[in-house]
């Protein structure tokens with residue numbers, strides 16, 4: 241029997257919900273404190289939790305991971321008296337099904353409940369007999385586990401998938417894993433890096449060309465869309481696709497046919513599309529730099545990968561996974577870790593995410609040579625200095641053994657104090673992020689003495705991403721006009 245649990249300290253509200261749920265022919269129970277709710281979740285199978293935010297013994301959002309990890313893994317709908325955009329964002333990132341503000345109408349609550357239950361039923365059917373191979377993806381944090389659920393749905397369907405997330409968060413890794421677990425795994429996984437191709441090259445790279453179609457086209461060439469026939473086409477950095485190509489590509493998605501450059505014939509390709517970007521495509525649609533119709537086409541299943549700083553609980557697992565891999569590669573016995581090693585890693589901001597983490601760990605591994613343990617002293621200087629400066633700025637001593645506060649990545653050559661960002665009007669989260677990015681980039685360039693290879697190494701950014709950011713934030717590179 242489907243069971244709903246309401247965790248809310250208002251008895252009247254609980255009664256209203258119990259009556260609504262029983263009219264829907266489901267069982268309903270209430271708990272007036274978080275403690276009571278969590279106890280019920282431990283001992284009873286619950287399908288959906290309606291969770292209030294402000295409760296007498298704490299904040300509902302703080303216990304969200306525990307609620308979602310309860311033995312019956314319930315779906316969660318937040319029902320709060322105090323609507324707060326940041327709270328809603330956090331809740332949704334934490335994997336809640338919906339975020340409703342009281343007084344929510346009966347119709348809306350019923351709709352949300354039904355949708356959550358339908359999703360749960362579909363998930364249970366889909367999760368049945370098929371097993372997924374996700375052994376290369378490390379993560380137990382609730383944020384990334386919600387992404388695993390979506391990955392499983394994507395692998396079992398043929399729907400278009402859009403994967404978003406900062407650089408190095410694993411977008412390509414997820415895309416490959418979806419392909420490898422899909423019915424198309426016997427065919428190719430074809431990668432197109434939209435950021436590294438010029439407009440003219442992109443069209444011929446995607447659609448191929450006829451011999452003589454343009455200077456340098458010495459022979460016929462099949463494009464990547466054709467090569468992906470039967471398999472998966474992965475459009476990396478789709479936000480960097482020029483508008484003219486977006487138009488042609490939209491047609492390809494609708495018709496599954498295209499015309500190679502300089503050819504008059506239509507060619508057919510049956511591919512499944514997965515696209516990825518670190519950009520905010522909805523913002524781009526507002527600015528008319530990305531086509532809305534294309535965005536709708538890309539968006540059947542959307543997966544947002546959390547940045548590493550939002551899931552530092554996975555840091556240790558990721559490091560151990562990578563160090564094991566390095567030990568195998570270098571044919572060395574396994575290494576241990578000093579506590580200070582993880583303290584420093586946890587306190588760093590990881591702008592380059594997992595890619596940067598693996599880079600840093602590999603450098604530490606190499607520096608440690610034949611030693612049996614990895615200590616903080618083996619970590620690259622820029623990481624240690626950034627962490628030391630950040631903790632000094634906070635008036636703290638060197639990180640101690642107990643879970644240190646995560647601090648933002650900062651750089652040694654005196655970047656401006658982030659409090660300058662609050663000197664004018666208090667910024668929105670988005671404005672703050674944009675301004676902080678600019679500060680980061682300027683400090684990064686100073687730190688690397690403007691040397692591109694150093695910039696890539698420190699930041700974990702690719703050249704194209706770095707140049708795109710420099711352009712966006714109107715930053716002058718040393719030696720450039």
Ligand SMILES: Nc1ncnc2c1ncn2[C@@H]1O[C@H](COP(=O)(O)OP(=O)(O)OP(=O)(O)O)[C@@H](O)[C@H]1O
Nearest residue numbers: 376377378379406407408409410411412413594595
């Ligand atoms: N959860 C994870 N578990 C294990 N490895 C990971 C995970 N996430 C990322 N990685 C590793 O981090 C590196 C970067 O991942 P990937 O290239 O997929 O990121 P990305 O988001 O596509 O980056 P970009 O936007 O810069 O192209 C790869 O070596 C990948 O295997």
